[in-house]
Amino acid sequence: MTVVAPAVAERFxxxxxxxxxxxxxxxxxxxxRCLPVYEVKPDYxxxxxxxxxxxxxxxxxxxxxxxxxxxxxxxxxxxxFPLPRDPAACLLxxxxxxxxxxxxxxxxxxxxxxxxxxxLAAPHAHQVYGALSAQRIGDSSTVITRDGSLGTAGxxxxxxxxxxxxxxxxxxxxAGPTGLLSAVSGIASALGIPCQVSLxxxxxxxxxxxxxxxxxCVLPVIGDDGHxxxxxxxxxxxxxxxxxxxxxxxxxxxxxxxGGPRAPQTALEAAP
Amino acid sequence: xxxxxxxxxxxxxxxxLTASGCGGTGRELSPYTDLARxxxxxxxxxxxxxxxxxxxxxxxxxxSGLLNAMGLxxxxxxxxxxRDLPWLxxxxxxxxxxxxxxxxxxxxxxxxxxxxxxxxxxxxGVEVNVACxxxxxRGRMFxxxxxxxxxxxxxxxxxxxxxxxxxxxxxxxxxxxxxxxxxCADAGATGLSLINxxxxxxxxxxxxxxxxxxxxxxxxxxxxxxxxxxCVYQVHAAIPExxxxxxxxxATGSDALEFLVAGATAVSxxxxxxxxxxxxxxxxxxxxxxxxxxxxxxxxxxxxxxHRPASAGPQIxxxxxxxxxxx
Numbered sequence: 034m035t036v037v038a039p040a041v042a043e044r045f046x047x048x049x050x051x052x053x054x055x056x057x058x059x060x061x062x063x064x065x066r067c068l069p070v071y072e073v074k075p076d077y078x079x080x081x082x083x084x085x086x087x088x089x090x091x092x093x094x095x096x097x098x099x100x101x102x103x104x105x106x107x108x109x110x111x112x113x114f115p116l117p118r119d120p121a122a123c124l125l126x127x128x129x130x131x132x133x134x135x136x137x138x139x140x141x142x143x144x145x146x147x148x149x150x151x152x153l154a155a156p157h158a159h160q161v162y163g164a165l166s167a168q169r170i171g172d173s174s175t176v177i178t179r180d181g182s183l184g185t186a187g188x189x190x191x192x193x194x195x196x197x198x199x200x201x202x203x204x205x206x207x208a209g210p211t212g213l214l215s216a217v218s219g220i221a222s223a224l225g226i227p228c229q230v231s232l233x234x235x236x237x238x239x240x241x242x243x244x245x246x247x248x249x250c251v252l253p254v255i256g257d258d259g260h261x262x263x264x265x266x267x268x269x270x271x272x273x274x275x276x277x278x279x280x281x282x283x284x285x286x287x288x289x290x291x292g293g294p295r296a297p298q299t300a301l302e303a304a305p
Numbered sequence: 306x307x308x309x310x311x312x313x314x315x316x317x318x319x320x321x322l323t324a325s326g327c328g329g330t331g332r333e334l335s336p337y338t339d340l341a342r343x344x345x346x347x348x349x350x351x352x353x354x355x356x357x358x359x360x361x362x363x364x365x366x367x368x369s370g371l372l373n374a375m376g377l378x379x380x381x382x383x384x385x386x387x388r389d390l391p392w393l394x395x396x397x398x399x400x401x402x403x404x405x406x407x408x409x410x411x412x413x414x415x416x417x418x419x420x421x422x423x424x425x426x427x428x429x430g431v432e433v434n435v436a437c438x439x440x441x442x443r444g445r446m447f448x449x450x451x452x453x454x455x456x457x458x459x460x461x462x463x464x465x466x467x468x469x470x471x472x473x474x475x476x477x478x479x480x481x482x483x484x485x486x487x488x489c490a491d492a493g494a495t496g497l498s499l500i501n502x503x504x505x506x507x508x509x510x511x512x513x514x515x516x517x518x519x520x521x522x523x524x525x526x527x528x529x530x531x532x533x534x535x536c537v538y539q540v541h542a543a544i545p546e547x548x549x550x551x552x553x554x555x556a557t558g559s560d561a562l563e564f565l566v567a568g569a570t571a572v573s574x575x576x577x578x579x580x581x582x583x584x585x586x587x588x589x590x591x592x593x594x595x596x597x598x599x600x601x602x603x604x605x606x607x608x609x610x611x612h613r614p615a616s617a618g619p620q621i622x623x624x625x626x627x628x629x630x631x632x
Binding site: 091 | 334358
């Protein structure tokens with residue numbers, strides 16, 4: 034869906050998201066939908082395009098909006114993808130329609146003379162998002178489906194080390210389902226490659242406000258000081274360093290997290 | 306219109322406050338709402354130690370409401386005094402600090418340290434979150450018992466400077482909220498915040514399990530408004546002179562007016578902030594228009610109007626024009 038939103042388009046940096054109110058003026062749906070931005074363009078003073086699946090009443094309402102309808106949208110929100118200072122070989126890994134957040138990043142990397150290699154992974158062909166765009170703008174693009182209905186048949190974790198070798202990736206960026214991000218982070222940190230992941234999907238599932246007031250989208254993240262804190266995907270994220278996220282502890286409060294049941298008894302600043 | 310509103314010895318610029326736990330630390334809300342123009346900003350409940358709260362999922366969307374089981378997450382009192390309160394003070398925000406504890410002792414300690422803090426300047430009220438579970442009573446919330454709620458209010462009242470209002474935030478999940486309100490008033494509460502969330506449950510249709518990690522959660526938002534209005538009405542009927550900050554699903558100026566006529570002195574906006582963080586200014590403007598449209602000169606003119614008997618004549622008590630005798 035594309036909306037005219039010059040102020041959002043002007044400030045947008047790849048990796049950021051928008052928070053959309055759904056259901057109209059007298060809505061009974063109070064949580065905003067947090068959606069990663071696919072692309073911003075200069076037409077009409079500035080447009081913002083985002084991709085979402087219409088799988089609940091709120092997103093179905095959104096999908097049924099027509100041209101010239103008004104939307105209540107806040108953005109751009111969250112921490113964007115950090116970009117390499119010098120030209121580097123970048124591997125952009127997208128899972129299902131989570132890959133929509135990677136194309137604006139690809140453009141920004143291109144402008145910095147980076148190599149951009151795409152890997153798009155999904156269970157089936159119809160869930161792959163942006164295969165043509167990836168072919169068009171990527172130095173290489175690999176499509177992986179579990180059943181081989183498009184591209185290579187197989188599972189991303191099995192094929193990724195080979196792709197990293199082939200592309201000589203210096204940096205990895207990933208967006209998509211949490212399971213995929215976890216696997217990519219594990220492989221990247223084993224190989225010592227910096228890896229930035231976008232938690233768009235976790236944010237979409239748990240976020241209610243998008244601006245950090247509700248703290249519903251928290252996850253355990255290890256800070257610079259080695260201590261774990263519960264941080265908000267919407268404000269401290271949605272882009273985070275993959276190796277800092279305690280993937281196995283998602284959906285829990287680790288015992289040693291700040292404020293957890295067995296937190297270290299040191300005087301700690303609550304936020305980095 | 307003069308919107309100033311008195312709560313005990315304190316005069317707020319207007320009757321609109323944010324509700325506890327809905328405005329973050331203030332920083333998150335500040336790009337959307339000018340916090341200095343609020344009647345007051347209410348903090349998330351401050352506890353003694355840092356608390357991570359409950360695991361996700363901790364908010365679920367329900368019809369016209371949200372269900373939350375956060376587990377009172379927060380950085381703890383030290384970080385609050387060192388970081389959050391000074392930030393609010395630096396931005397000229399009037400602050401109501403919500404305090405929590407798992408024992409009367411903890412409430413008293415937090416209130417005492419709050420009162421003694423050099424950062425206490427912007428505090429215009431202390432809200433006592435008696436919906437906290439009482440560790441000394443098998444986790445039952447203080448608000449469920451008149452005696453326990455009164456003990457906490459008394460302890461906080463004793464620790465806080467006399468001029469600073471102490472507001473007890475009561476739970477609607479009780480047999481008779483007026484009884485709890487009376488106990489709190491007797492224990493020295495300057496006023497009450499009505500209401501806290503009502504306990505509810507949401508089921509995730511995909512997993513067929515409770516949607517929240519905490520199983521039950523607190524329901525807030527417009528779904529709660531009739532319950533909140535009823536509580537405000539009942540308590541105002543029982544203790545007409547006690548200031549009430551009414552809140553529960555306030556999304557428009559008309560909603561705010563309903564709370565005033567039910568007996569609230571001021572109104573808090575909570576869940577609406579998650580949906581529309583710029584709502585406070587709009588709601589205040591709408592409230593001002595709604596009062597003016599009814600010929601009222603100040604918010605105080607509306608307070609408790611719903612309690613007039615039906616035979617009381619005209620809707621609005623207008624100041625009578627004095628008819629001079631002409632000769």
